[in-house]
Amino acid sequence: MEDQEIRNAGLKVTAPRxxxxxxxxxxxxxxxxxxDVYKMLLAANEDIGLATVYRVLTQFEEAGLVEKHHFExxxxxxxxxKxxxxxxxxxxxxGRVEEFVDETIEQRQQKxxxxxxxxxxxxxxxxxxxxMDDNCDRKG
Amino acid sequence: MEDQEIRNAGLKVTAPRxxxxxxxxxxxxxxxxxxDVYKMLLAANEDIGLATVYRVLTQFEEAGLVEKHHFExxxxxxxxxKxxxxxxxxxxxxGRVEEFVDETIEQRQQKxxxxxxxxxxxxxxxxxxxxMDDNCDRKG
DNA sequence: CCAATAGATGAGAAGCTTTTGCATTCACTC
DNA sequence: GAGTGAATGCAAAAGCTTCTCATCTATTGG
Incomplete structure:
Protein backbone atom coordinates (compact mmCIF):
# COMPACT_ATOMS: atom_id res chain seq x y z
CA MET A 1 0.00 0.00 0.00
CA GLU A 2 1.21 3.48 -0.86
CA ASP A 3 -0.34 4.88 2.30
CA GLN A 4 2.37 3.55 4.54
CA GLU A 5 5.16 4.85 2.35
CA ILE A 6 3.67 8.30 2.55
CA ARG A 7 3.12 8.08 6.28
CA ASN A 8 6.70 6.91 6.75
CA ALA A 9 7.82 9.99 4.92
CA GLY A 10 6.16 12.04 7.65
CA LEU A 11 3.42 13.27 5.35
CA LYS A 12 -0.32 13.17 5.70
CA VAL A 13 -2.01 10.60 3.53
CA THR A 14 -3.94 12.75 1.07
CA ALA A 15 -5.55 11.99 -2.25
CA PRO A 16 -2.97 13.88 -4.36
CA ARG A 17 -0.06 12.11 -2.72
CA ASP A 36 3.91 14.82 -17.44
CA VAL A 37 2.51 13.82 -14.06
CA TYR A 38 0.04 16.70 -14.17
CA LYS A 39 -1.20 15.68 -17.62
CA MET A 40 -1.56 12.07 -16.56
CA LEU A 41 -3.62 13.20 -13.60
CA LEU A 42 -5.85 15.28 -15.84
CA ALA A 43 -6.24 12.31 -18.14
CA ALA A 44 -7.30 10.25 -15.15
CA ASN A 45 -9.86 12.90 -14.24
CA GLU A 46 -8.06 13.86 -11.07
CA ASP A 47 -8.53 17.44 -9.99
CA ILE A 48 -5.00 18.17 -8.78
CA GLY A 49 -3.20 21.43 -9.41
CA LEU A 50 0.22 21.71 -10.99
CA ALA A 51 1.54 23.47 -7.90
CA THR A 52 0.57 20.48 -5.82
CA VAL A 53 2.33 18.15 -8.21
CA TYR A 54 5.53 20.14 -7.76
CA ARG A 55 5.09 20.25 -3.99
CA VAL A 56 4.40 16.55 -3.69
CA LEU A 57 7.26 15.54 -5.95
CA THR A 58 9.64 17.74 -3.97
CA GLN A 59 8.45 16.21 -0.73
CA PHE A 60 8.84 12.73 -2.16
CA GLU A 61 12.35 13.64 -3.16
CA GLU A 62 13.19 14.90 0.31
CA ALA A 63 11.79 11.70 1.72
CA GLY A 64 13.91 9.63 -0.63
CA LEU A 65 10.92 8.16 -2.45
CA VAL A 66 11.92 9.64 -5.80
CA GLU A 67 15.03 11.05 -7.42
CA LYS A 68 15.12 14.30 -9.33
CA HIS A 69 17.34 14.91 -12.35
CA HIS A 70 17.80 17.98 -14.49
CA PHE A 71 19.43 16.78 -17.69
CA GLU A 72 19.92 19.46 -20.33
CA LYS A 82 14.46 1.81 -6.81
CA GLY A 95 15.22 13.19 -24.91
CA ARG A 96 15.24 9.40 -24.60
CA VAL A 97 16.81 8.25 -21.34
CA GLU A 98 18.59 4.96 -20.69
CA GLU A 99 20.02 3.76 -17.42
CA PHE A 100 23.28 1.95 -16.90
CA VAL A 101 25.69 0.82 -14.24
CA ASP A 102 29.41 0.38 -14.77
CA GLU A 103 31.63 -0.71 -11.91
CA THR A 104 34.79 0.55 -13.56
CA ILE A 105 33.34 4.03 -13.96
CA GLU A 106 32.10 3.94 -10.39
CA GLN A 107 35.60 3.26 -9.15
CA ARG A 108 37.27 5.86 -11.34
CA GLN A 109 34.70 8.44 -10.28
CA GLN A 110 35.43 7.72 -6.66
CA LYS A 111 39.13 8.10 -7.29
CA MET A 132 20.05 6.13 -33.18
CA ASP A 133 16.38 5.56 -32.62
CA ASP A 134 14.23 5.56 -35.75
CA ASN A 135 11.92 8.27 -34.54
CA CYS A 136 14.66 10.26 -32.90
CA ASP A 137 13.50 13.72 -33.88
CA ARG A 138 10.92 14.84 -31.45
CA LYS A 139 10.09 13.40 -28.09
CA GLY A 140 7.75 10.43 -28.45
CA MET B 1 43.29 39.54 -31.56
CA GLU B 2 39.72 38.58 -30.79
CA ASP B 3 38.51 40.27 -33.95
CA GLN B 4 39.66 37.46 -36.17
CA GLU B 5 38.06 34.76 -34.05
CA ILE B 6 34.76 36.58 -34.29
CA ARG B 7 35.12 37.13 -38.01
CA ASN B 8 35.98 33.47 -38.49
CA ALA B 9 32.75 32.60 -36.75
CA GLY B 10 30.90 34.46 -39.50
CA LEU B 11 29.89 37.29 -37.20
CA LYS B 12 30.32 41.01 -37.50
CA VAL B 13 32.97 42.45 -35.25
CA THR B 14 30.96 44.53 -32.81
CA ALA B 15 31.82 46.06 -29.47
CA PRO B 16 29.66 43.66 -27.42
CA ARG B 17 31.19 40.59 -29.05
CA ASP B 36 27.94 36.79 -14.43
CA VAL B 37 29.08 38.14 -17.78
CA TYR B 38 26.45 40.84 -17.67
CA LYS B 39 27.54 41.96 -14.21
CA MET B 40 31.18 41.98 -15.22
CA LEU B 41 30.28 44.16 -18.18
CA LEU B 42 28.39 46.55 -15.95
CA ALA B 43 31.36 46.65 -13.58
CA ALA B 44 33.55 47.54 -16.56
CA ASN B 45 31.17 50.34 -17.48
CA GLU B 46 30.09 48.65 -20.67
CA ASP B 47 26.57 49.47 -21.78
CA ILE B 48 25.54 46.06 -23.03
CA GLY B 49 22.10 44.54 -22.46
CA LEU B 50 21.51 41.15 -20.93
CA ALA B 51 19.67 39.99 -24.04
CA THR B 52 22.75 40.72 -26.08
CA VAL B 53 24.89 38.73 -23.68
CA TYR B 54 22.63 35.73 -24.21
CA ARG B 55 22.58 36.22 -27.96
CA VAL B 56 26.34 36.56 -28.21
CA LEU B 57 27.05 33.59 -25.97
CA THR B 58 24.68 31.47 -27.99
CA GLN B 59 26.36 32.52 -31.21
CA PHE B 60 29.77 31.80 -29.73
CA GLU B 61 28.53 28.37 -28.77
CA GLU B 62 27.25 27.69 -32.27
CA ALA B 63 30.59 28.80 -33.63
CA GLY B 64 32.41 26.49 -31.26
CA LEU B 65 34.13 29.30 -29.40
CA VAL B 66 32.52 28.42 -26.08
CA GLU B 67 30.80 25.45 -24.50
CA LYS B 68 27.54 25.64 -22.64
CA HIS B 69 26.69 23.49 -19.64
CA HIS B 70 23.57 23.28 -17.53
CA PHE B 71 24.59 21.54 -14.32
CA GLU B 72 21.87 21.30 -11.68
CA LYS B 82 40.07 25.21 -25.01
CA GLY B 95 28.55 25.32 -7.04
CA ARG B 96 32.32 24.96 -7.34
CA VAL B 97 33.32 23.31 -10.61
CA GLU B 98 36.44 21.26 -11.25
CA GLU B 99 37.54 19.74 -14.53
CA PHE B 100 39.03 16.33 -15.08
CA VAL B 101 39.95 13.84 -17.78
CA ASP B 102 40.06 10.09 -17.27
CA GLU B 103 40.90 7.82 -20.15
CA THR B 104 39.37 4.76 -18.53
CA ILE B 105 36.05 6.51 -18.11
CA GLU B 106 36.23 7.77 -21.68
CA GLN B 107 36.59 4.22 -22.93
CA ARG B 108 33.85 2.78 -20.73
CA GLN B 109 31.50 5.56 -21.78
CA GLN B 110 32.13 4.78 -25.39
CA LYS B 111 31.43 1.13 -24.76
CA MET B 132 35.13 19.83 1.21
CA ASP B 133 36.01 23.44 0.66
CA ASP B 134 36.22 25.57 3.79
CA ASN B 135 33.72 28.10 2.60
CA CYS B 136 31.45 25.57 0.94
CA ASP B 137 28.14 27.04 1.91
CA ARG B 138 27.17 29.67 -0.51
CA LYS B 139 28.61 30.40 -3.91
CA GLY B 140 31.73 32.47 -3.66
C1' DC C 1 -18.23 10.75 16.40
C1' DC C 2 -17.14 15.65 16.71
C1' DA C 3 -14.09 19.67 17.49
C1' DA C 4 -9.68 21.60 17.20
C1' DT C 5 -5.53 22.29 14.75
C1' DA C 6 -1.66 21.77 12.04
C1' DG C 7 -0.89 20.82 7.65
C1' DA C 8 -2.34 20.39 2.60
C1' DT C 9 -4.58 22.12 -1.50
C1' DG C 10 -5.93 24.95 -5.70
C1' DA C 11 -5.73 28.99 -8.31
C1' DG C 12 -3.39 32.51 -9.66
C1' DA C 13 0.33 35.63 -8.99
C1' DA C 14 5.15 36.02 -8.82
C1' DG C 15 10.09 34.66 -9.61
C1' DC C 16 13.98 33.36 -12.46
C1' DT C 17 16.37 32.41 -16.38
C1' DT C 18 16.17 32.84 -21.18
C1' DT C 19 14.04 34.35 -25.63
C1' DT C 20 11.61 37.46 -28.69
C1' DG C 21 9.70 41.75 -31.04
C1' DC C 22 10.71 45.98 -32.68
C1' DA C 23 12.59 50.45 -33.49
C1' DT C 24 17.13 52.25 -33.59
C1' DT C 25 21.96 51.88 -34.47
C1' DC C 26 26.01 50.04 -36.53
C1' DA C 27 29.51 47.20 -39.34
C1' DC C 28 30.71 46.05 -43.71
C1' DT C 29 30.60 46.60 -49.05
C1' DC C 30 30.91 49.31 -52.99
C1' DG D 1 30.87 58.12 -47.43
C1' DA D 2 26.00 56.07 -48.48
C1' DG D 3 23.19 51.86 -48.46
C1' DT D 4 21.85 47.59 -46.51
C1' DG D 5 21.36 43.77 -43.71
C1' DA D 6 22.73 42.51 -39.37
C1' DA D 7 23.19 43.72 -34.35
C1' DT D 8 21.66 46.04 -30.26
C1' DG D 9 18.84 47.63 -26.19
C1' DC D 10 14.79 47.72 -24.03
C1' DA D 11 10.77 45.90 -22.64
C1' DA D 12 7.64 42.39 -23.04
C1' DA D 13 6.89 37.50 -23.18
C1' DA D 14 7.75 32.69 -22.55
C1' DG D 15 8.67 28.44 -19.93
C1' DC D 16 9.45 26.13 -15.73
C1' DT D 17 9.00 26.39 -10.84
C1' DT D 18 7.77 28.48 -6.41
C1' DC D 19 5.03 31.29 -3.48
C1' DT D 20 0.75 33.45 -1.41
C1' DC D 21 -3.33 32.95 0.71
C1' DA D 22 -7.91 31.66 1.54
C1' DT D 23 -10.15 27.32 1.86
C1' DC D 24 -10.29 22.65 3.00
C1' DT D 25 -8.85 18.17 5.22
C1' DA D 26 -6.26 14.44 7.81
C1' DT D 27 -5.18 13.51 12.23
C1' DT D 28 -5.58 13.70 17.29
C1' DG D 29 -7.97 13.87 21.55
C1' DG D 30 -12.04 14.22 24.02
Whole structure:
Protein backbone atom coordinates (compact mmCIF):
# COMPACT_ATOMS: atom_id res chain seq x y z
CA MET A 1 0.00 0.00 0.00
CA GLU A 2 1.21 3.48 -0.86
CA ASP A 3 -0.34 4.88 2.30
CA GLN A 4 2.37 3.55 4.54
CA GLU A 5 5.16 4.85 2.35
CA ILE A 6 3.67 8.30 2.55
CA ARG A 7 3.12 8.08 6.28
CA ASN A 8 6.70 6.91 6.75
CA ALA A 9 7.82 9.99 4.92
CA GLY A 10 6.16 12.04 7.65
CA LEU A 11 3.42 13.27 5.35
CA LYS A 12 -0.32 13.17 5.70
CA VAL A 13 -2.01 10.60 3.53
CA THR A 14 -3.94 12.75 1.07
CA ALA A 15 -5.55 11.99 -2.25
CA PRO A 16 -2.97 13.88 -4.36
CA ARG A 17 -0.06 12.11 -2.72
CA UNK A 18 -1.56 8.67 -3.10
CA UNK A 19 -2.57 9.31 -6.72
CA UNK A 20 0.83 10.65 -7.69
CA UNK A 21 2.68 7.78 -6.05
CA UNK A 22 0.40 5.25 -7.76
CA UNK A 23 1.03 6.98 -11.03
CA UNK A 24 4.80 6.82 -10.63
CA UNK A 25 4.61 3.15 -9.74
CA UNK A 26 2.39 2.22 -12.66
CA UNK A 27 3.73 4.47 -15.39
CA UNK A 28 5.42 2.92 -18.41
CA UNK A 29 7.80 5.82 -18.48
CA UNK A 30 10.24 5.80 -15.62
CA UNK A 31 11.44 9.36 -16.12
CA UNK A 32 8.63 11.88 -15.96
CA UNK A 33 8.45 15.65 -15.58
CA UNK A 34 6.06 17.45 -13.26
CA UNK A 35 4.12 18.45 -16.35
CA ASP A 36 3.91 14.82 -17.44
CA VAL A 37 2.51 13.82 -14.06
CA TYR A 38 0.04 16.70 -14.17
CA LYS A 39 -1.20 15.68 -17.62
CA MET A 40 -1.56 12.07 -16.56
CA LEU A 41 -3.62 13.20 -13.60
CA LEU A 42 -5.85 15.28 -15.84
CA ALA A 43 -6.24 12.31 -18.14
CA ALA A 44 -7.30 10.25 -15.15
CA ASN A 45 -9.86 12.90 -14.24
CA GLU A 46 -8.06 13.86 -11.07
CA ASP A 47 -8.53 17.44 -9.99
CA ILE A 48 -5.00 18.17 -8.78
CA GLY A 49 -3.20 21.43 -9.41
CA LEU A 50 0.22 21.71 -10.99
CA ALA A 51 1.54 23.47 -7.90
CA THR A 52 0.57 20.48 -5.82
CA VAL A 53 2.33 18.15 -8.21
CA TYR A 54 5.53 20.14 -7.76
CA ARG A 55 5.09 20.25 -3.99
CA VAL A 56 4.40 16.55 -3.69
CA LEU A 57 7.26 15.54 -5.95
CA THR A 58 9.64 17.74 -3.97
CA GLN A 59 8.45 16.21 -0.73
CA PHE A 60 8.84 12.73 -2.16
CA GLU A 61 12.35 13.64 -3.16
CA GLU A 62 13.19 14.90 0.31
CA ALA A 63 11.79 11.70 1.72
CA GLY A 64 13.91 9.63 -0.63
CA LEU A 65 10.92 8.16 -2.45
CA VAL A 66 11.92 9.64 -5.80
CA GLU A 67 15.03 11.05 -7.42
CA LYS A 68 15.12 14.30 -9.33
CA HIS A 69 17.34 14.91 -12.35
CA HIS A 70 17.80 17.98 -14.49
CA PHE A 71 19.43 16.78 -17.69
CA GLU A 72 19.92 19.46 -20.33
CA UNK A 73 16.34 20.10 -21.25
CA UNK A 74 15.28 23.05 -19.19
CA UNK A 75 12.99 21.05 -16.94
CA UNK A 76 13.38 18.41 -14.26
CA UNK A 77 12.42 14.76 -14.42
CA UNK A 78 11.56 12.51 -11.52
CA UNK A 79 11.90 8.79 -11.15
CA UNK A 80 10.89 6.35 -8.46
CA UNK A 81 13.84 5.49 -6.26
CA LYS A 82 14.46 1.81 -6.81
CA UNK A 83 17.26 1.66 -4.27
CA UNK A 84 20.01 0.50 -6.56
CA UNK A 85 22.24 3.21 -7.90
CA UNK A 86 22.45 3.81 -11.62
CA UNK A 87 23.55 6.49 -14.04
CA UNK A 88 21.88 7.92 -17.11
CA UNK A 89 22.58 8.47 -20.76
CA UNK A 90 20.32 11.05 -22.37
CA UNK A 91 19.66 11.69 -26.06
CA UNK A 92 20.17 15.38 -26.77
CA UNK A 93 17.84 15.17 -29.74
CA UNK A 94 14.77 13.22 -28.66
CA GLY A 95 15.22 13.19 -24.91
CA ARG A 96 15.24 9.40 -24.60
CA VAL A 97 16.81 8.25 -21.34
CA GLU A 98 18.59 4.96 -20.69
CA GLU A 99 20.02 3.76 -17.42
CA PHE A 100 23.28 1.95 -16.90
CA VAL A 101 25.69 0.82 -14.24
CA ASP A 102 29.41 0.38 -14.77
CA GLU A 103 31.63 -0.71 -11.91
CA THR A 104 34.79 0.55 -13.56
CA ILE A 105 33.34 4.03 -13.96
CA GLU A 106 32.10 3.94 -10.39
CA GLN A 107 35.60 3.26 -9.15
CA ARG A 108 37.27 5.86 -11.34
CA GLN A 109 34.70 8.44 -10.28
CA GLN A 110 35.43 7.72 -6.66
CA LYS A 111 39.13 8.10 -7.29
CA UNK A 112 38.71 11.39 -9.13
CA UNK A 113 36.42 12.77 -6.44
CA UNK A 114 38.92 11.81 -3.75
CA UNK A 115 41.75 13.48 -5.58
CA UNK A 116 39.78 16.67 -6.10
CA UNK A 117 38.46 16.76 -2.55
CA UNK A 118 34.86 15.98 -3.39
CA UNK A 119 32.60 13.69 -1.43
CA UNK A 120 30.19 11.94 -3.76
CA UNK A 121 27.22 11.83 -1.43
CA UNK A 122 24.72 12.86 -4.02
CA UNK A 123 26.04 10.73 -6.78
CA UNK A 124 24.74 11.66 -10.20
CA UNK A 125 26.45 11.03 -13.50
CA UNK A 126 24.93 11.85 -16.86
CA UNK A 127 26.24 11.20 -20.35
CA UNK A 128 24.74 13.16 -23.21
CA UNK A 129 24.74 11.86 -26.75
CA UNK A 130 22.59 11.27 -29.77
CA UNK A 131 20.64 8.06 -29.99
CA MET A 132 20.05 6.13 -33.18
CA ASP A 133 16.38 5.56 -32.62
CA ASP A 134 14.23 5.56 -35.75
CA ASN A 135 11.92 8.27 -34.54
CA CYS A 136 14.66 10.26 -32.90
CA ASP A 137 13.50 13.72 -33.88
CA ARG A 138 10.92 14.84 -31.45
CA LYS A 139 10.09 13.40 -28.09
CA GLY A 140 7.75 10.43 -28.45
CA MET B 1 43.29 39.54 -31.56
CA GLU B 2 39.72 38.58 -30.79
CA ASP B 3 38.51 40.27 -33.95
CA GLN B 4 39.66 37.46 -36.17
CA GLU B 5 38.06 34.76 -34.05
CA ILE B 6 34.76 36.58 -34.29
CA ARG B 7 35.12 37.13 -38.01
CA ASN B 8 35.98 33.47 -38.49
CA ALA B 9 32.75 32.60 -36.75
CA GLY B 10 30.90 34.46 -39.50
CA LEU B 11 29.89 37.29 -37.20
CA LYS B 12 30.32 41.01 -37.50
CA VAL B 13 32.97 42.45 -35.25
CA THR B 14 30.96 44.53 -32.81
CA ALA B 15 31.82 46.06 -29.47
CA PRO B 16 29.66 43.66 -27.42
CA ARG B 17 31.19 40.59 -29.05
CA UNK B 18 34.75 41.78 -28.60
CA UNK B 19 34.15 42.81 -25.00
CA UNK B 20 32.48 39.53 -24.07
CA UNK B 21 35.20 37.46 -25.69
CA UNK B 22 37.89 39.47 -23.93
CA UNK B 23 36.08 38.98 -20.69
CA UNK B 24 35.90 35.22 -21.12
CA UNK B 25 39.58 35.07 -21.96
CA UNK B 26 40.68 37.20 -19.03
CA UNK B 27 38.28 36.06 -16.34
CA UNK B 28 39.64 34.20 -13.31
CA UNK B 29 36.53 32.08 -13.32
CA UNK B 30 36.37 29.67 -16.24
CA UNK B 31 32.70 28.80 -15.77
CA UNK B 32 30.46 31.83 -15.92
CA UNK B 33 26.75 32.38 -16.34
CA UNK B 34 25.17 34.93 -18.65
CA UNK B 35 24.31 36.94 -15.57
CA ASP B 36 27.94 36.79 -14.43
CA VAL B 37 29.08 38.14 -17.78
CA TYR B 38 26.45 40.84 -17.67
CA LYS B 39 27.54 41.96 -14.21
CA MET B 40 31.18 41.98 -15.22
CA LEU B 41 30.28 44.16 -18.18
CA LEU B 42 28.39 46.55 -15.95
CA ALA B 43 31.36 46.65 -13.58
CA ALA B 44 33.55 47.54 -16.56
CA ASN B 45 31.17 50.34 -17.48
CA GLU B 46 30.09 48.65 -20.67
CA ASP B 47 26.57 49.47 -21.78
CA ILE B 48 25.54 46.06 -23.03
CA GLY B 49 22.10 44.54 -22.46
CA LEU B 50 21.51 41.15 -20.93
CA ALA B 51 19.67 39.99 -24.04
CA THR B 52 22.75 40.72 -26.08
CA VAL B 53 24.89 38.73 -23.68
CA TYR B 54 22.63 35.73 -24.21
CA ARG B 55 22.58 36.22 -27.96
CA VAL B 56 26.34 36.56 -28.21
CA LEU B 57 27.05 33.59 -25.97
CA THR B 58 24.68 31.47 -27.99
CA GLN B 59 26.36 32.52 -31.21
CA PHE B 60 29.77 31.80 -29.73
CA GLU B 61 28.53 28.37 -28.77
CA GLU B 62 27.25 27.69 -32.27
CA ALA B 63 30.59 28.80 -33.63
CA GLY B 64 32.41 26.49 -31.26
CA LEU B 65 34.13 29.30 -29.40
CA VAL B 66 32.52 28.42 -26.08
CA GLU B 67 30.80 25.45 -24.50
CA LYS B 68 27.54 25.64 -22.64
CA HIS B 69 26.69 23.49 -19.64
CA HIS B 70 23.57 23.28 -17.53
CA PHE B 71 24.59 21.54 -14.32
CA GLU B 72 21.87 21.30 -11.68
CA UNK B 73 21.56 24.95 -10.77
CA UNK B 74 18.74 26.30 -12.83
CA UNK B 75 20.94 28.37 -15.08
CA UNK B 76 23.57 27.71 -17.74
CA UNK B 77 27.27 28.33 -17.52
CA UNK B 78 29.64 29.01 -20.38
CA UNK B 79 33.33 28.33 -20.70
CA UNK B 80 35.86 29.15 -23.37
CA UNK B 81 36.48 26.15 -25.58
CA LYS B 82 40.07 25.21 -25.01
CA UNK B 83 39.98 22.42 -27.56
CA UNK B 84 40.83 19.51 -25.32
CA UNK B 85 37.91 17.54 -24.05
CA UNK B 86 37.27 17.37 -20.32
CA UNK B 87 34.47 16.50 -17.95
CA UNK B 88 33.20 18.27 -14.86
CA UNK B 89 32.59 17.58 -11.21
CA UNK B 90 30.23 20.06 -9.60
CA UNK B 91 29.63 20.74 -5.93
CA UNK B 92 25.91 20.57 -5.22
CA UNK B 93 26.32 22.87 -2.23
CA UNK B 94 28.54 25.75 -3.27
CA GLY B 95 28.55 25.32 -7.04
CA ARG B 96 32.32 24.96 -7.34
CA VAL B 97 33.32 23.31 -10.61
CA GLU B 98 36.44 21.26 -11.25
CA GLU B 99 37.54 19.74 -14.53
CA PHE B 100 39.03 16.33 -15.08
CA VAL B 101 39.95 13.84 -17.78
CA ASP B 102 40.06 10.09 -17.27
CA GLU B 103 40.90 7.82 -20.15
CA THR B 104 39.37 4.76 -18.53
CA ILE B 105 36.05 6.51 -18.11
CA GLU B 106 36.23 7.77 -21.68
CA GLN B 107 36.59 4.22 -22.93
CA ARG B 108 33.85 2.78 -20.73
CA GLN B 109 31.50 5.56 -21.78
CA GLN B 110 32.13 4.78 -25.39
CA LYS B 111 31.43 1.13 -24.76
CA UNK B 112 28.20 1.84 -22.89
CA UNK B 113 27.01 4.23 -25.57
CA UNK B 114 27.75 1.66 -28.27
CA UNK B 115 25.82 -1.01 -26.44
CA UNK B 116 22.82 1.22 -25.89
CA UNK B 117 22.82 2.56 -29.43
CA UNK B 118 23.93 6.07 -28.62
CA UNK B 119 26.39 8.13 -30.60
CA UNK B 120 28.37 10.37 -28.31
CA UNK B 121 28.73 13.34 -30.60
CA UNK B 122 27.98 15.93 -28.00
CA UNK B 123 30.00 14.42 -25.26
CA UNK B 124 29.19 15.78 -21.82
CA UNK B 125 29.67 14.00 -18.53
CA UNK B 126 29.02 15.57 -15.16
CA UNK B 127 29.54 14.19 -11.68
CA UNK B 128 27.71 15.86 -8.80
CA UNK B 129 28.99 15.71 -5.25
CA UNK B 130 29.78 17.77 -2.24
CA UNK B 131 33.16 19.44 -2.01
CA MET B 132 35.13 19.83 1.21
CA ASP B 133 36.01 23.44 0.66
CA ASP B 134 36.22 25.57 3.79
CA ASN B 135 33.72 28.10 2.60
CA CYS B 136 31.45 25.57 0.94
CA ASP B 137 28.14 27.04 1.91
CA ARG B 138 27.17 29.67 -0.51
CA LYS B 139 28.61 30.40 -3.91
CA GLY B 140 31.73 32.47 -3.66
C1' DC C 1 -18.23 10.75 16.40
C1' DC C 2 -17.14 15.65 16.71
C1' DA C 3 -14.09 19.67 17.49
C1' DA C 4 -9.68 21.60 17.20
C1' DT C 5 -5.53 22.29 14.75
C1' DA C 6 -1.66 21.77 12.04
C1' DG C 7 -0.89 20.82 7.65
C1' DA C 8 -2.34 20.39 2.60
C1' DT C 9 -4.58 22.12 -1.50
C1' DG C 10 -5.93 24.95 -5.70
C1' DA C 11 -5.73 28.99 -8.31
C1' DG C 12 -3.39 32.51 -9.66
C1' DA C 13 0.33 35.63 -8.99
C1' DA C 14 5.15 36.02 -8.82
C1' DG C 15 10.09 34.66 -9.61
C1' DC C 16 13.98 33.36 -12.46
C1' DT C 17 16.37 32.41 -16.38
C1' DT C 18 16.17 32.84 -21.18
C1' DT C 19 14.04 34.35 -25.63
C1' DT C 20 11.61 37.46 -28.69
C1' DG C 21 9.70 41.75 -31.04
C1' DC C 22 10.71 45.98 -32.68
C1' DA C 23 12.59 50.45 -33.49
C1' DT C 24 17.13 52.25 -33.59
C1' DT C 25 21.96 51.88 -34.47
C1' DC C 26 26.01 50.04 -36.53
C1' DA C 27 29.51 47.20 -39.34
C1' DC C 28 30.71 46.05 -43.71
C1' DT C 29 30.60 46.60 -49.05
C1' DC C 30 30.91 49.31 -52.99
C1' DG D 1 30.87 58.12 -47.43
C1' DA D 2 26.00 56.07 -48.48
C1' DG D 3 23.19 51.86 -48.46
C1' DT D 4 21.85 47.59 -46.51
C1' DG D 5 21.36 43.77 -43.71
C1' DA D 6 22.73 42.51 -39.37
C1' DA D 7 23.19 43.72 -34.35
C1' DT D 8 21.66 46.04 -30.26
C1' DG D 9 18.84 47.63 -26.19
C1' DC D 10 14.79 47.72 -24.03
C1' DA D 11 10.77 45.90 -22.64
C1' DA D 12 7.64 42.39 -23.04
C1' DA D 13 6.89 37.50 -23.18
C1' DA D 14 7.75 32.69 -22.55
C1' DG D 15 8.67 28.44 -19.93
C1' DC D 16 9.45 26.13 -15.73
C1' DT D 17 9.00 26.39 -10.84
C1' DT D 18 7.77 28.48 -6.41
C1' DC D 19 5.03 31.29 -3.48
C1' DT D 20 0.75 33.45 -1.41
C1' DC D 21 -3.33 32.95 0.71
C1' DA D 22 -7.91 31.66 1.54
C1' DT D 23 -10.15 27.32 1.86
C1' DC D 24 -10.29 22.65 3.00
C1' DT D 25 -8.85 18.17 5.22
C1' DA D 26 -6.26 14.44 7.81
C1' DT D 27 -5.18 13.51 12.23
C1' DT D 28 -5.58 13.70 17.29
C1' DG D 29 -7.97 13.87 21.55
C1' DG D 30 -12.04 14.22 24.02
Missing amino acids: VKILELLENSDERHVSAE DGYSVFELN GKHHDHIVCITC IADELGFQISEHDLVIYGKC | VKILELLENSDERHVSAE DGYSVFELN GKHHDHIVCITC IADELGFQISEHDLVIYGKC
